[in-house]
Amino acid sequence: TKGSLSKARSIENTKLKTINQIRFGSYLVDTWYFSPYPKEYQNVDVLYICEFCLCFFKVEKELIRHIRRCEIRHPPGNEIYRNERNSIFEIDGNYFRIYCENLCFLSKLFLDHKTLKHRVNLFLFYVITEIDEYGYHITGYFSKEKYSKNNVSCILTLPQHQKKGYGKFLINFSTPERPLSDLGVASYMAYWYETLLKVLLNYNQISVQELSEITSIEINDILTCLEEKDIFKTAPNGDIIYYINPKQMEFVLSKLNQKHYDLCKSKLHWVSYDYHLALYE
Incomplete structure (x- = not known):
């Protein structure tokens, strides 16, 4: 047609x-x-x-x-998080339209499905930066529609800053909106896989519901990840069990010894838009 x-x-x-x-x-x-x-x-x-x-x-x-x-040496908006080398800014598209539009133009160069049909004033943008003596250098961001139940509309780590853990750092804030881009699928799948393996490593038996409660990952996403990674197995009696093969075990053990950019809640100074600014718009 x-x-x-x-x-x-x-x-x-x-x-x-x-x-x-x-x-x-x-x-x-x-x-x-x-x-x-x-x-x-x-x-x-x-x-x-x-x-x-x-x-x-x-x-x-x-x-x-x-x-x-x-x-200008840092993104506009409010600085809501800072550790020794990184800072996160919350930017309201309603007040910083030009910056947010330019951010969307930039991200579209690296996202296959993102469209720019929505006005940026409907979104909040969370930009993560690396700090040095010259300023705050953007490494990635995610956006959130102000009045949506999903808290991530778009998420991106710039190519020159990938493989540094920033994607997982941003995902710590987030539950994705569907559909995910190719890059979004890869980012979330990697995060879910590593997170779930770390939990499964410590249990001989655990339900998917319990996994969801421990990791804050949605049940459907858990099922998708475990099926794709071939962790689910069917036992001879018909029960569904999980099995971590030696290669997967080696992977998760190597991750336990690596330094990660974990979110430190004590360094987060932030009030949800839903409970504050939304009342005045």
């Missing part, structure tokens, strides 16, 4: 990059997908982006001139 064809073309268009790379701070990053930046910024080899305010430029000299004048 005409509608189906239009939808198929729309999906296909998200695969056609018009910006090949971005210069972001000290990183030159290959993009993955199309992002609807303004027309005059399309079809370029490199788009130059200020890593602090997220303004974007076609020419490197323009970015250099901008950096000399730009006084």
Whole structure:
């Protein structure tokens, strides 16, 4: 049908990059997908982006001139969390529209399904940063629709900061909205897998309901993860049991010895939007 064809073309268009790379701070990053930046910024080899305010430029000299004048060194909004090397800011799209729109443009370069059809004033954005003597450098973020039961609409760790544990750090805040992007599926599945194995390691017998209560992971997500990772087995008497094979055991034991960016609740200073600002909008 005409509608189906239009939808198929729309999906296909998200695969056609018009910006090949971005210069972001000290990183030159290959993009993955199309992002609807303004027309005059399309079809370029490199788009130059200020890593602090997220303004974007076609020419490197323009970015250099901008950096000399730009006084911003951290995301706008409220700082709600800080540890020795990281900080998280809560940003209301209603009050910082330009920054949040630019953040969405940036994230769309690396997310296959994210659309920009919704106004940013309907969302809260939680940006995680690395801190050094030059400022607060964005490493990833997630967004939350203000009036939705789901507390994550979009989640992203920038490619240059992946494999550092930031995805799991952000997931500690979150329950995902469906459908998940390819990157979202991979991020959440990795988090669920590691979290569930760590719990299963300490039990000879445990129900899925108990797993959900311990980990705060939804039952359907637990079932999906354990089935995909081939941890569920059917015993000869027909009972469903779990089995951690030697390779999985080696994996989880290695994770127990690694340093993780676990959320320290004592360093979180935050009041839920639902119980505070929402009353005044």
